[in-house]
Amino acid sequence: MMVNLMDKLQILRKISQTAVFIKFILSGSYVLMLIGLMDKFMLSGFAGKNFIIIFLAVIVLTLIFGRVYCGWLCPWGFLFELSYILRVKLFKLKKLPELPENIHNKLIYLKYIVLFLFIIITVFQLNLYALLGLSKNAMALVVLTVFTIISFFNPRAFCKYFCPVGALLSILSIKPLFKLKLNNNCVRCKLCERKCPMQIKLTNDVNQKECVRCFECKSACKKDAIDFKI
Template sequence: MKISFQLIRNLIKTSFLGFFLVSNNFCLCILGFVQRILLTFNLKEFTPQLIVFPAIAVVFGRLFCGFICPFGIIFEWTYKLKMKMKKSKIIPKFNPKIHEKLIYLKYIFLVIGLYLTFKYGSYVICTVCPIGSFVGLNGTVISFILLGLFLIGGYFIPMFFCRYFCPIGALLGLLSTKPVFKIKTNDNCTKCRLCEMKCPMQIDILNNMDEKECIRCFQCVTACKKGGIKYGR
């Protein structure tokens, strides 16, 4: 039996979700380490994660989002549940004009979060971050409330949090604006736009492949049966 790439990816993400749920204080969030340095002014707090994850983003793009983030797999389940209920194989699109403006919200939240962390001397982003709710289920009341709200939003708009609010995605997006390995079409592309119909981040792949918004789920690549879209240098 042939095992699909997407099945393997989902198993990896589900495994990380399980790990986050049982872990009491271990987190791979790069923003947590950035905040720690801002709060302590101590470069001894500089951990390998601050090298590894940015390096991965610069070279490969937002692989963290596509393979590790526990919130990402929850959001995938959410919008796929809606698609299954509606018996649809095409990911619903949000108003393009509004979408193109809202994607910048997460960059604003990133800047505001880091500023407030520095100003008030506390882990502001971690306090409200719904992703942190999964770490041993030890999140704050605010983070669990936001988690619920974002899940509701994710039912109506695929990857709602990841598209418009995630500060981690914003930071990794800035680092992966021009990655070494890219998503790109080739001569086999028939411009059927099936890749765009399968993209949960609503990226205009054919006309404007926005690498910083791509979460490296590779659903566009696996959707194309003609090999018209590839991931590489």
């Protein structure tokens, strides 16, 4: 029953990701959705109805469930996910590639620096795009292309180390209402860790703010040892 439930949950997640990704492509704007909205608001000082609804909805969802936006709705994350899944299928990998733990544990803080720089650039209206000779869309496409290639070798590298949206939502996900936890069924086989694209060591500590709620760990677990509840 649990396997069927997880299968349905993953199907629902894929439908959600695909629908948002199609909308993202049709919109013709390739800037990170949430960052694009924040950028528009901070530069114009205008909070339109759509901005308020989307921004508040993402905040509420994050406070309740954690970083579900990253795992269920982000079009960039969806593309990065397809990239590493392609490598898994091509090379029949049983374990996702990882960086050495000491390097990974330092790099995860880099995204907070990126978020800080983004806020500085936006607040002071620094025209970084003109300086680089690129439009916002062109710059976004370059970053998107580069990190899609990188994600083939290191799953969701952008999400783990560079994404300013991920940094913002991580701060809101320090103590979400619903948490991912290991229960007494866990036998420390570490199957969950092998399938985690965010390189979270679940058997040591479930890092709620780094988890993107993709539930790949729950799908991999054979003992029903991972709960997601209040």
